[in-house]
Amino acid sequence: MKSSLVQKGEARRQTLKELGPKSKALSRRKEAVVAEAVSPLAPFFIAESRGSTIQDVDGNEYLDFTGGWGCLNVGHNHPKVVQAIQQQAERFIHTDCSVVMYEPYIELAERLTQYAPGNQPKKAAFFNSGAEAVENSVKIARYHTKRRAIIVFEGAFHGRTLLAMTMTHKASPYKAHFGPFAPDVYRAPYPNPYRNPMSFVAWEKQLKSLVAPEEIAAVVIEPIQGEGGFVVPSEGFLACLRKFCDDYGIVLVADEVQSGIGRTGKFFASERFEMEPDLICIGKSLASGLPLSGVLGVAKVIDTVPDSGIGGTYVGNPVACAAGVAVLDVIEEEDLLERAEHLGSLLEERFQEMQEQYDLVGDVRGVGAMQAIELVKDRQTKEPASEETAQIIQGTLKQGVIFAKAGLYGNVIRMLIPLVMSDEELNDGLDVLEGVLAKVSG
Ligand SMILES: Cc1ncc(COP(=O)(O)O)c(C=O)c1O
Numbered sequence: 001m002k003s004s005l006v007q008k009g010e011a012r013r014q015t016l017k018e019l020g021p022k023s024k025a026l027s028r029r030k031e032a033v034v035a036e037a038v039s040p041l042a043p044f045f046i047a048e049s050r051g052s053t054i055q056d057v058d059g060n061e062y063l064d065f066t067g068g069w070g071c072l073n074v075g076h077n078h079p080k081v082v083q084a085i086q087q088q089a090e091r092f093i094h095t096d097c098s099v100v101m102y103e104p105y106i107e108l109a110e111r112l113t114q115y116a117p118g119n120q121p122k123k124a125a126f127f128n129s130g131a132e133a134v135e136n137s138v139k140i141a142r143y144h145t146k147r148r149a150i151i152v153f154e155g156a157f158h159g160r161t162l163l164a165m166t167m168t169h170k171a172s173p174y175k176a177h178f179g180p181f182a183p184d185v186y187r188a189p190y191p192n193p194y195r196n197p198m199s200f201v202a203w204e205k206q207l208k209s210l211v212a213p214e215e216i217a218a219v220v221i222e223p224i225q226g227e228g229g230f231v232v233p234s235e236g237f238l239a240c241l242r243k244f245c246d247d248y249g250i251v252l253v254a255d256e257v258q259s260g261i262g263r264t265g266k267f268f269a270s271e272r273f274e275m276e277p278d279l280i281c282i283g284k285s286l287a288s289g290l291p292l293s294g295v296l297g298v299a300k301v302i303d304t305v306p307d308s309g310i311g312g313t314y315v316g317n318p319v320a321c322a323a324g325v326a327v328l329d330v331i332e333e334e335d336l337l338e339r340a341e342h343l344g345s346l347l348e349e350r351f352q353e354m355q356e357q358y359d360l361v362g363d364v365r366g367v368g369a370m371q372a373i374e375l376v377k378d379r380q381t382k383e384p385a386s387e388e389t390a391q392i393i394q395g396t397l398k399q400g401v402i403f404a405k406a407g408l409y410g411n412v413i414r415m416l417i418p419l420v421m422s423d424e425e426l427n428d429g430l431d432v433l434e435g436v437l438a439k440v441s442g
Contacts (some may be wrong), residue, residue, distance in 0.1 A: 005045065006010075010261070010339055013083065014331030019043050019058075020044065020056065020057065020058020020059070020060060021046060021058065022045070022056075022057040022058045022210045023044040023057055023058055024057055024102070024180065026045045026057065026208065027043065027045075027104065032048055034108060034385065035175055038192075041066070041229065041397075041398075041404070042061065042062070042397060042402055043063075043397075043404065044056040044057070044058070045057045045137075045172060046075075047059075048075035048077075048234075049077055050066070050075070050076055050077055050225075051062045051075045051076055051077070051220070051293045051418060051420055052064055052417065052420065052421040052422075052425050053076070053417045053425075054076065054402070057231075057375070058169065058283045060400070061400065062400050062402055063400060063401045063402070063432075064076070064402050064417075064418065065401060065402055065403045065404065065415055065417050065429055065430065066119040066402050066403065066404040066416050066417065067416045067417060068289055069284070069287065069404065069419045070226070070258050070263065070284045070285060070416040071261050071284045071285050071289045071414060072285065072287075072289060072418045073261050073263060073285035073331070073336065073340075073418065073419045074288055074327050074329070074330040074331065074334075074418070074419070074420060075418040075419070075420035075421075076418065077268060078132070078288065078326070078330055078420070079346075080326045080330050081240060081288045081323050081327060081330065082325045083391045083402075084322045084323055084325065084326035085290070085322065085326075085328070086317055086323075087322070088104065088318055088319045088322035088323075089319050092318060092343045093317075093318065093319055094314075094317060094318065095318070096314075097126075097201075097315065097316045098308065098311055102230055102318050103323075103370070104318050104321035104324075104325055105126065105316045105318065105321045106323045106324040107127070107134035107184060107258045107321075108316075108325050108328075109123070109124035109327050110330050111201050111325065112124055112282070112294065112324075113296060114295045115267040115268065116268070116270050116280060116297070116368065117268060117270055117275070117276045118276035118298075120298045120300075121298070121299040121300075122293050122296055122298060122299060122301070123296075123297065123299045123302045123303065123321060124295065124296045124297075125182075125294060125295050125302065125310055125311075125315075125316075126293065126294040126304075126315050126316030126320075127292075127293045127294060127295070127315045127316070128291045128293060128314055128315060128393060128431060129159065129160050129161075129282060129283060129291060129313060130158075130164075130257035130258075130281065130283035130291065130293050130294055131158065131159025131160055131164035131291035131357045132159075132161070132223050132257055132293055132312070132315075132374075133281040133282065133294055133295050134158045134159055134163075134164045134220065134257070134281050135161060135282055136221070136295050136310050136426065137166055137218070137253045137255075137279045137295045137297075138150055138163060138218060138253075138279050138296065139280065139306070139309070139310060140279060140297070140301060140305055140310065141181060141217045141218035141251035141253060141278075141301075141307065142217045142218070143304055143305045143309065144219045144251060144301050144304045144305075144385065145218075145249065145250070145251060147214075147215055147216060147217040148183075148184040148215065148217060149184050149185075149186060149215045149216045149217060149239055150166045150167065150184060150185050150186070150216070150217060150218050150219075150220060151186050151187075151188055151207065151211070151216055151218070151219040151220065152169075152185060152186070152187055152188070152194075152220050152221075153169070153187065153188055153190040153221060153222070153225075153228075154169055154187060154188070154189050154196075154228075154408075154438060155169055155170075155190050155192070155225050155407075155408055156168060156169050156187075156190070156220075156221075156222060156225065156255075157169070157170070157174075157222075157225075157226060157228060157231065158220065158255055159228030159229070160288075162181070162182055163182045163258040164183075165178060165181070165184070166181035166182040166185045167185055167220060168227075169187065169408065169438075170227070170408055171321055172319050179279070183425075184385045186211050187205075188203065188206065188207050188210065188215060188229060189203060189206060190221075190228070190229045190233065190401055191203060191233045191234040191237045192233075192234075192235050193232070193233075193276070194231075194362070194363045194374065194382075196363070197234055198234065199234075200236070200240035200244075202242070202313050203237070204244060205395045205404050212330070213244075213247075213248040213250065213381055214234055214248060215274075216248065217250070217251060217307075217308035217423070218251040218253050219241065219244075219245055219250055219251075219252055219253065220249060220253040220255055221238075221241065221255065222251075222255045222256075222258070222259060223238060223254050223256065223259055223268075223269040223272070223273055223275065224252075224259045224264065224269050224367055224370055225272050225407065226257070226258030226414075227258075227406050227414035228258065228406065228407065228408065229372060229407030229408065229414070230365060230366050230370055230371070230372035230406065230412060231365070231372060232278075232365055232366065232367060233273075235392060236408065238270075238273040238275040239273065239274065239275065240274055242276065249280045250380075251301060252277045252278050252279075252283065253277060253278065253279045253280075254268070254269075254270045254273075254275065254277035254279070254280045254281070255281045255283060255442070256268050256270065256280050256282055257281055257283040257284055258284060258292065258416075259370060260280070260282045260285070260332050261284065261285040261286055261287070261327070261331070262286075262337050262340055262411070262419060263285070263318065263340060263368060263369055263416075263419070264340065264367045264368035264369070264370050265333075265337055265338075265340040265341040265344060265367070265368030265369065266337060266368070266399045267337065268280060269367065272292075272367050272368075277297070278297055278298050278301050278387075279295055279296070279297035279301060279302070280292070280295070280296045280297060281294075281295055282294050282295075282296065285327065286324050286327065286353060287320040287321070287323040287324040287327060288323055288326075288327050289322040290317070290319065290323045291314070291317070291320060292316070292317065292320035292321065292323070294316075314417065334420065335421070336419040339369075339419050339420070340368045340419050341368055341369075341421065343371070343417065343421065343426060344366065344367070344369040344371055346423065346426055346427070347366070347369065347371040347373055347426070347430075348366065350427075350430045350434075351364040351371060352374050353363055354434060354437060355373070356435055357438075358438065358441045359379060359441070360376070360377075360437065360440070360441045361373050361374075361375060361437075362374050362375060362382060362385075363376075363381055366367040369415060369417060370414075370415070371414075371415045372406065372412050372413060372414040372415065373387055373412070373413050374407065374412045374418075375381035375389050375392075375412070375413070376411070377413045384407070384409035384410075385411050386409050386410045386411045387410075389410060389411045389412070389413060390410065391404050391414070391436075391440050392406055392413065392433070392436050392437060392440055395439065395440065396429075396432050396436050397434055399432045399435075399436070400432070401428075402430045403429075403432065403433065406418055410441075413433070421437045
């Protein structure tokens with residue numbers, strides 16, 4: 001017998017043939033006044049959301065496998081997060097932490113520094129967006145080392161502000177016609193086991209042909225690439241990178257804006273590789289969608305920057321910090337790290353079955369719930385199946401499930417599911433994915 005959730009999923013698929021009248025009307029209003037560049041993946045407009053589902057203004061329900069681009073590890077509108085936001089908003093909304101400080105900032109810093117890997121004392125500073133966290137990590141590293149060069153990687157995504165955009169790899173849509181870019185940023189290969197396997201020795205040789213290690217302030221790496229297509233680096237690479245940074249006095253920065261806050265089954269992906277970064281950038285799921293990011297790191301590195309050298313009007317907003325504390329409570333009380341492992345193993349199993357059945361699926365990879373499939377036209381040449389991936393994303397959307405793509409060639413389907421998603425919801429969404437994959441595979 002089919003469960004009510006699966007029946008609900010089937011009903012949803014039958015009702016979603018067309019965009020509802022209220023969404024259509026809002027679309028027309030949007031087109032008239034909102035910048036073209038603000039172009040959402042989904043054509044419908046949200047009325048409300050809970051857990052892993054979104055209801056649109058016409059009463060249709062969608063399963064959300066994107067979690068608002070990875071911001072909703074504790075799910076949409078978790079009641080504890082909502083309550084924390086309401087309670088904090090009633091007390092005070094803003095002081096600017098450089099005018100009057102408040103407890104939620106301190107509590108969040110205390111809790112997060114406990115999670116940071118390694119035994120050295122850690123400190124935290126909060127910002128608004130992931131890009132800001134990345135830019136501040138670079139400022140801290142430059143101040144600490146009194147050096148200028150920054151190493152980033154092929155496939156990297158670090159945000160859209162000038163320095164973060166420079167550090168990001170993909171030209172269109174992120175960089176084309178937005179130059180000139182910030183100086184002293186050097187791009188090294190990312191050891192991608194599927195497309196570009198390389199030893200650390202080969203990597204180091206290539207790096208040294210780009211820039212002298214003695215001039216490098218920071219190496220900024222995503223321990224698992226996010227927008228780059230959930231690429232997991234070759235085994236042992238991150239440990240060698242740690243040693244390389246130690247040897248040359250370079251600050252190692254882990255950009256965990258996408259991989260952090262429990263997605264990989266550990267609080268930080270760095271822990272999966274036993275890597276102890278000097279600085280960790282966090283954002284996205286930190287405050288369940290409220291604008292909050294941060295840099296966590298070794299106290300003696302962060303503390304070299306003097307008073308007011310880093311900051312901003314809204315940074316570490318009290319409502320966002322209170323939400324962040326509630327997010328940590330939910331992760332701990334609901335064992336979401338374990339849940340990420342469990343969901344990850346279900347995803348991996350289903351993806352491996354898909355790989356066996358459909359030639360289109362060239363690679364299955366990931367850690368914990370951070371899983372993805374890479375689609376190729378030909379398994380030998382690995383030619384990216386970018387159009388097919390776009391068709392699949394559109395096809396699943398029409399059946400009420402929102403999936404996100406990724407990768408330099410837009411040929412990766414990545415899972416950014418809320419970690420509170422039930423097994424049934426997960427399987428329901430994956431059934432839809434597989435159905436559309438089968439059709440597109442022909
Ligand atoms: C790894 C990583 N760093 C930085 C960013 C930038 O974050 P934001 O969009 O909040 O500026 C992102 C966003 O996707 C990201 O995935």
